[in-house]
Amino acid sequence: MSNEPTPLERFLQGIIPENPVYRQLLGLCPVLAVTGNMKAAMTMAGAVTFVLFCANVMISLIRNILKPHLRIVIFTLTIATFVTIVDRFLAAYMYSMSKALGPYIPLIIVNCIIICRCEVCGSKQSVFHAGADAIGQSLGFALALGSIAAVREILGTGMFFGVRVLPGVWPDWVIMALPPGAFFTFGLLLGAVNWFGEIRAKKN
Amino acid sequence: MKNNYIIQAWLVLLLAIFYGGALAGVQLTLAPKITENKIQETREKVPELVLGADKAGTVTLDIEPSTITVEKNGQTTFYSVFKATKDGKLVGWVAKHTGQGYADKIELLIGMGPKVSKITGLYILNQKETPGLGNKIIEIDWRSQFIDAPTSQKLAVVKTGADDPNEIDAITGATISSRSVCNIINAALNDLKSPLNEQITHSTN
Numbered sequence: 001m002s003n004e005p006t007p008l009e010r011f012l013q014g015i016i017p018e019n020p021v022y023r024q025l026l027g028l029c030p031v032l033a034v035t036g037n038m039k040a041a042m043t044m045a046g047a048v049t050f051v052l053f054c055a056n057v058m059i060s061l062i063r064n065i066l067k068p069h070l071r072i073v074i075f076t077l078t079i080a081t082f083v084t085i086v087d088r089f090l091a092a093y094m095y096s097m098s099k100a101l102g103p104y105i106p107l108i109i110v111n112c113i114i115i116c117r118c119e120v121c122g123s124k125q126s127v128f129h130a131g132a133d134a135i136g137q138s139l140g141f142a143l144a145l146g147s148i149a150a151v152r153e154i155l156g157t158g159m160f161f162g163v164r165v166l167p168g169v170w171p172d173w174v175i176m177a178l179p180p181g182a183f184f185t186f187g188l189l190l191g192a193v194n195w196f197g198e199i200r201a202k203k204n
Numbered sequence: 205m206k207n208n209y210i211i212q213a214w215l216v217l218l219l220a221i222f223y224g225g226a227l228a229g230v231q232l233t234l235a236p237k238i239t240e241n242k243i244q245e246t247r248e249k250v251p252e253l254v255l256g257a258d259k260a261g262t263v264t265l266d267i268e269p270s271t272i273t274v275e276k277n278g279q280t281t282f283y284s285v286f287k288a289t290k291d292g293k294l295v296g297w298v299a300k301h302t303g304q305g306y307a308d309k310i311e312l313l314i315g316m317g318p319k320v321s322k323i324t325g326l327y328i329l330n331q332k333e334t335p336g337l338g339n340k341i342i343e344i345d346w347r348s349q350f351i352d353a354p355t356s357q358k359l360a361v362v363k364t365g366a367d368d369p370n371e372i373d374a375i376t377g378a379t380i381s382s383r384s385v386c387n388i389i390n391a392a393l394n395d396l397k398s399p400l401n402e403q404i405t406h407s408t409n
Binding site: 078091 | 212234
């Protein structure tokens with residue numbers, strides 16, 4: 001057990017070295033679907049953070065009484081509960097955002113980042129490990145969503161968080177705000193991340 | 205005993221009950237707020253639907269929500285209806301109705317004149333029609349065709365070249381979505397015309 005990651009390691013690894021999107025290529029549905037503008041992307045990141053944190057801590061609390069062959073059922077049940085809470089909360093306090101995100105909030109239930117963290121960390125390590133792991137992975141996810149949404153919103157609409165940042169002469173590349181833009185941006189950014197990773201590996 | 209599935213799954217069952225309780229609590233706390241948000245969204249649209257977009261900003265209307273129950277062929281339908289008045293004078297009605305579209309349910313608002321003799325506006329609240337084709341039903345260009353259509357005749361969808369006020373041009377490549385919207389409106393008007401007229405004669409007497 002001594003070579004298992006500490007809470008700090010779990011936290012740091014989630015942000016860049018094991019980034020859920022750029023490194024593990026998990027949870028790509030929201031990465032492609034809700035990164036048309038920063039507001040939607042950050043709401044999604046907040047919702048995923050809440051669900052991931054609560055589910056990971058909850059699973060960690062009951063890890064000693066989990067039956068191996070029934071664990072996936074319990075993961076799903078736990079995740080679905082917290083997703084429903086987020087969904088209702090958004091509908092009550094951020095109604096227009098809840099309508100804009102539409103089915104993608106309930107779809108957090110099938111976001112594989114969360115079930116992956118429950119399996120890898122929550123069901124095996126202490127509550128502190130699970131909490132730190134959830135926050136690290138969520139920051140990594142938010143970073144990934146934010147990077148893609150920033151590129152798409154700025155190039156696609158000339159705005160950032162709904163505020164105009166590019167001069168009026170910029171011809172808004174509408175395609176960047178549409179679905180194809182998500183694929184272009186994600187592909188190029190993923191390529192860039194791997195390219196930098198390779199350069200760094202060579203230096204070492 | 206150890207092989208009994210129910211006993212093995214005690215934790216699943218216990219958690220299900222616990223989570224169910226928690227969700228019931230969340231729903232009870234937040235449901236009034238969510239319903240209020242939905243009503244508010246509709247309420248904001250009422251002036252535009254009754255008076256038209258250009259006059260909507262200048263006039264403040266009194267809006268009175270109510271529910272009309274229509275029983276037909278053993279089926280009961282509930283309609284949310286908003287009565288718009290200005291200084292006690294009736295200026296129009298807005299009704300909400302839901303029906304099947306091409307992809308999923310379409311929820312829309314229909315604006316009607318004070319005598320329910322013509323349509324004064326249409327707004328799509330919720331739809332999941334095909335992006336680029338069917339979802340053009342939300343565009344103002346298409347929706348404005350419905351303005352001034354008489355309620356005495358049923359709305360009919362034509363491929364192109366609608367010339368009667370009750371004819372609606374279909375969206376190219378989305379005939380089903382176009383027809384769905386017309387059918388939802390026809391059904392709502394068919395159900396609502398007599399109860400609304402009843403209310404009008406009541407209030408004038």
